[in-house]
Amino acid sequence: MGYKAKNKQAPPAPLEPVKYDKPRKRGRGQKKPEIKRKRNQEEEPSVINKKQKGTNPSAKVEKKTKKTVEVIDSEGEDLWDNAASGSDDDDEDLDDEFDDEEDEEMEGLDVFPKADVDFLGSGSEAEVDEEDEDENSDEEDDEDIAEGEGLDERKSRKIEARKAREAAMAEAELLDSTMQTNIQGETELYELPDEDEPELMTDVAAVNQRIQEVVNVLNNFKELRDPSKSRQDYMDRLIKDIAQYYGYSHFLAEKLCGLFPVSEAIEFFEANEVPRPVTIRTNTLRTRRRDLAQALINRGVNLDPIGKWSKVGLQIFDSQVPIGATPEYLAGHYMLQAASSFLPVMALAPQPNERVLDMASAPGGKTTYIAALQKNTGMVFANDASKDRLKSLVANIHRMGVKNAVVCNYDGREFPKVVGGFDRVLLDAPCSGTGVISKDPGVKINKTEKDFVDIPFLQKQLILSAIDSVDAKSKTGGYIVYSTCSVVVEENEAVVNYALSKRPNVKLVSTGLDFGKEGFTAFRGKNFHPTLKMTRRFYPHVHNMDGFYVAKFKKMSNKFEDKKDKKENRENGEDEDDDPNDYTGFNDEEDLELIDESKTKLRKKKGIPTHAGKPKPASTEENESEKTE
Numbered sequence: 001m002g003y004k005a006k007n008k009q010a011p012p013a014p015l016e017p018v019k020y021d022k023p024r025k026r027g028r029g030q031k032k033p034e035i036k037r038k039r040n041q042e043e044e045p046s047v048i049n050k051k052q053k054g055t056n057p058s059a060k061v062e063k064k065t066k067k068t069v070e071v072i073d074s075e076g077e078d079l080w081d082n083a084a085s086g087s088d089d090d091d092e093d094l095d096d097e098f099d100d101e102e103d104e105e106m107e108g109l110d111v112f113p114k115a116d117v118d119f120l121g122s123g124s125e126a127e128v129d130e131e132d133e134d135e136n137s138d139e140e141d142d143e144d145i146a147e148g149e150g151l152d153e154r155k156s157r158k159i160e161a162r163k164a165r166e167a168a169m170a171e172a173e174l175l176d177s178t179m180q181t182n183i184q185g186e187t188e189l190y191e192l193p194d195e196d197e198p199e200l201m202t203d204v205a206a207v208n209q210r211i212q213e214v215v216n217v218l219n220n221f222k223e224l225r226d227p228s229k230s231r232q233d234y235m236d237r238l239i240k241d242i243a244q245y246y247g248y249s250h251f252l253a254e255k256l257c258g259l260f261p262v263s264e265a266i267e268f269f270e271a272n273e274v275p276r277p278v279t280i281r282t283n284t285l286r287t288r289r290r291d292l293a294q295a296l297i298n299r300g301v302n303l304d305p306i307g308k309w310s311k312v313g314l315q316i317f318d319s320q321v322p323i324g325a326t327p328e329y330l331a332g333h334y335m336l337q338a339a340s341s342f343l344p345v346m347a348l349a350p351q352p353n354e355r356v357l358d359m360a361s362a363p364g365g366k367t368t369y370i371a372a373l374q375k376n377t378g379m380v381f382a383n384d385a386s387k388d389r390l391k392s393l394v395a396n397i398h399r400m401g402v403k404n405a406v407v408c409n410y411d412g413r414e415f416p417k418v419v420g421g422f423d424r425v426l427l428d429a430p431c432s433g434t435g436v437i438s439k440d441p442g443v444k445i446n447k448t449e450k451d452f453v454d455i456p457f458l459q460k461q462l463i464l465s466a467i468d469s470v471d472a473k474s475k476t477g478g479y480i481v482y483s484t485c486s487v488v489v490e491e492n493e494a495v496v497n498y499a500l501s502k503r504p505n506v507k508l509v510s511t512g513l514d515f516g517k518e519g520f521t522a523f524r525g526k527n528f529h530p531t532l533k534m535t536r537r538f539y540p541h542v543h544n545m546d547g548f549y550v551a552k553f554k555k556m557s558n559k560f561e562d563k564k565d566k567k568e569n570r571e572n573g574e575d576e577d578d579d580p581n582d583y584t585g586f587n588d589e590e591d592l593e594l595i596d597e598s599k600t601k602l603r604k605k606k607g608i609p610t611h612a613g614k615p616k617p618a619s620t621e622e623n624e625s626e627k628t629e
């Protein structure tokens with residue numbers, strides 16, 4: 001197929017969906033499952049299976065499987081082709097547009113064999129292929145028979161095999177229905193263990209089994225609930241078990257669980273146990289993707305294009321050499337960079353000759369990508385509050401041959417006083433890192449409730465500075481991109497919503513990314529501006545990339561009606577207007593802090609003694625997640 005393929009670029013293949021009936025592969029507790037139940041033990045599995053068969057989750061699994069196959073098929077044919085739309089490089093010179101001749105040459109060489117053993121978590125692809133083939137084979141047989149063709153040996157074998165399968169299925173169904181009839185009315189209810197007895201929590205396999213059972217009940221609540229228990233009782237049990245089984249603090253398990261329907265939440269937690277694929281970004285200032293791929297293949301690297309959505313990404317399946325120390329790496333031909341980390345820069349779409357601010361830039365994965373898209377023209381201000389982290393930023397800038405960067409070390413909140421009037425600003429904000437738990441499992445236990453107040457507080461301040469640093473009159477730009485490697489709403493939609501309310505001179509626009517889930521427009525009783533739908537969420541269990549969030553603003557005017565900050569209003573003793581349509585959710589805990597802070601200042605002004613130990617804004621270095629690459 002020609003590389004000007006019209007088909008839309010596809011997201012990366014999703015992970016294999018969680019199979020509830022398989023034991024976990026992780027080396028957790030070795031004990032044989034011994035599940036404490038109040039019902040007959042043999043009865044339950046059939047109920048679970050039965051229910052799973054008929055409910056949405058299995059439908060979803062099937063859908064995903066199909067999708068995976070599609071991606072694989074198209075990858076096999078097309079990924080070296082450069083589809084015209086939705087790509088990360090619009091400029092012909094920057095990407096690896098190959099002519100047809102080169103393309104054919106490469107295809108002929110069969111240079112991108114799939115890894116035999118896919119240690120990076122995409123082994124499901126082969127399985128899926130097989131499954132799919134299997135499914136199709138029945139249809140083929142039927143067609144053959146219908147057409148009355150002569151039956152050769154192969155066909156007879158196939159038919160025999162099919163008959164055997166059908167007989168086995170019929171038998172299983174019969175058994176299933178018999179068991180159902182026997183247990184009707186008895187096993188419909190799943191009784192919840194009441195207490196947190198130690199033995200309820202120590203047998204990991206039993207905890208896992210209980211998670212599956214409780215999810216099943218929650219998905220079929222009317223039928224399977226114990227009438228004496230509420231949905232909340234089941235949720236409480238589930239969260240305790242998730243926290244125990246996956247090793248999260250109860251607080252974070254609950255917070256993350258609340259983002260998804262229960263079955264999907266389990267998929268999310270499972271995906272966090274699996275490493276994401278290793279990916280690299282071609283540095284188009286130094287080479288082309290095709291040349292880089294060939295050079296790495298010659299060194300024994302097994303790779304493939306990352307997906308149709310990027311023209312510069314490569315996925316590494318395995319390698320005989322350390323990928324962070326090849327001569328090509330040292331010569332700056334590529335950056336080891338997570339796939340999700342491409343997205344904010346693609347959304348920013350920096351243009352040659354523009355002035356761009358990368359407000360929180362270390363260690364420079366995105367800065368160097370910005371410079372490449374600008375073809376080393378114009379200027380990229382690479383700022384970071386951490387002097388230490390700037391060292392690796394500077395090293396990367398040199399290695400990658402970036403010549404248009406100005407490195408600076410300010411607290412982002414000092415912009416635009418330091419310098420303003422930028423064409424575009426990227427704020428890849430310091431965050432909790434709840435999207436990169438597979439890389440940094442420490443997040444599971446080290447993030448506290450206070451972090452989810454302090455970090456958004458800092459993010460809100462930074463986002464206003466980012467907006468104020470852009471020139472709305474820019475001929476080519478006037479855009480701000482906000483991103484985090486967190487999945488929680490407080491750090492994403494709530495921050496963007498806050499910015500919209502404080503800066504009526506900006507509006508959200510499409511990120512230009514043609515995959516990703518829509519941002520929330522409402523969450524837990526809080527409504528956000530409807531345009532939050534345009535922001536994008538990326539998940540490990542859906543997109544097989546780190547959890548990420550991307551929002552893009554367009555600045556419409558440099559002036560805006562100065563709706564004074566509530567903080568200022570309070571300081572000036574003005575009335576707070578409690579607008580019922582206020583979608584910014586200012587009753588949050590962080591606002592209490594703001595109120596406290598203002599009161600303290602006011603007291604100081606009036607000479608009234610203040611209490612020490614008021615909460616401070618998040619430290620710029622404490623809260624950062626270093627796991628964006």
Ligand SMILES: C[S@@+](CC[C@H](N)C(=O)[O-])C[C@H]1O[C@@H](n2cnc3c(N)ncnc32)[C@H](O)[C@@H]1O
Nearest residue numbers: 360361362363364365366385386412428430620
């Ligand atoms: C998510 S990381 C940035 C990753 C970077 N954009 C990249 O792609 O390599 C967040 C960064 O924010 C920086 N940071 C934290 N607080 C800051 C502040 N107040 N102003 C500017 N940078 C800050 C941290 O030092 C950290 O390097």
